[in-house]
Amino acid sequence: MDFVQGLDSSKLVLGGVALSFLISLFSSPPYNLPIFLFGTYVQEQSEATQSLQTFAGLLGISAIFDVIWMMRNDQSGFIKFLTVILTLLKIPTFFAFLLVMRQRGTQFGGLRAGEGATVWSMPGGFTSSGREGYQNVDDESFNHQPRPTPKTTAPNNPSTLSPPGAYETV
Numbered sequence: 752m753d754f755v756q757g758l759d760s761s762k763l764v765l766g767g768v769a770l771s772f773l774i775s776l777f778s779s780p781p782y783n784l785p786i787f788l789f790g791t792y793v794q795e796q797s798e799a800t801q802s803l804q805t806f807a808g809l810l811g812i813s814a815i816f817d818v819i820w821m822m823r824n825d826q827s828g829f830i831k832f833l834t835v836i837l838t839l840l841k842i843p844t845f846f847a848f849l850l851v852m853r854q855r856g857t858q859f860g861g862l863r864a865g866e867g868a869t870v871w872s873m874p875g876g877f878t879s880s881g882r883e884g885y886q887n888v889d890d891e892s893f894n895h896q897p898r899p900t901p902k903t904t905a906p907n908n909p910s911t912l913s914p915p916g917a918y919e920t921v
Contacts, residue, residue: 780820789809807852817841
């Protein structure tokens with residue numbers, strides 16, 4: 752992990768843009784240049800955490816697509832070498848952007864926006880913060896005393912009672 756901390760993500764992205772621009776003149780995967788251009792935009796935005804996650808995901812998936820593309824298409828020797836170099840460049844760039852996401856306070860999963868803040872909350876006001884119209888169980892005004900049960904009087908004549916399970920008419 753120390754190796755990744757020493758990497759400069761902006762230089763890696765610019766190197767990816769230059770290399771993908773160079774090989775875009777020949778038979779190469781057409782998605783590399785737009786992905787790296789998107790990475791230069793995301794690198795400059797400090798609040799764009801979801802765009803950062805999108806770029807890291809696209810970069811990881813496109814490395815797999817590069818391998819599939821190279822197996823299915825023929826390239827000349829030098830262009831194939833540059834495509835392999837670009838694919839290998841995606842690996843440290845991916846990890847460098849994961850580190851940038853961690854430094855900006857987000858994770859790759861996207862379920863947490865920061866410390867303690869979650870994307871969803873429990874319905875019905877069962878959270879500690881409460882919601883309008885609901886009363887929290889841990890609220891001080893909550894009555895902990897059980898309600899008294901109403902007293903009913905038993906009928907005087909046991910013969911008027913229905914046997915258990917029988918239907919009654921109202």
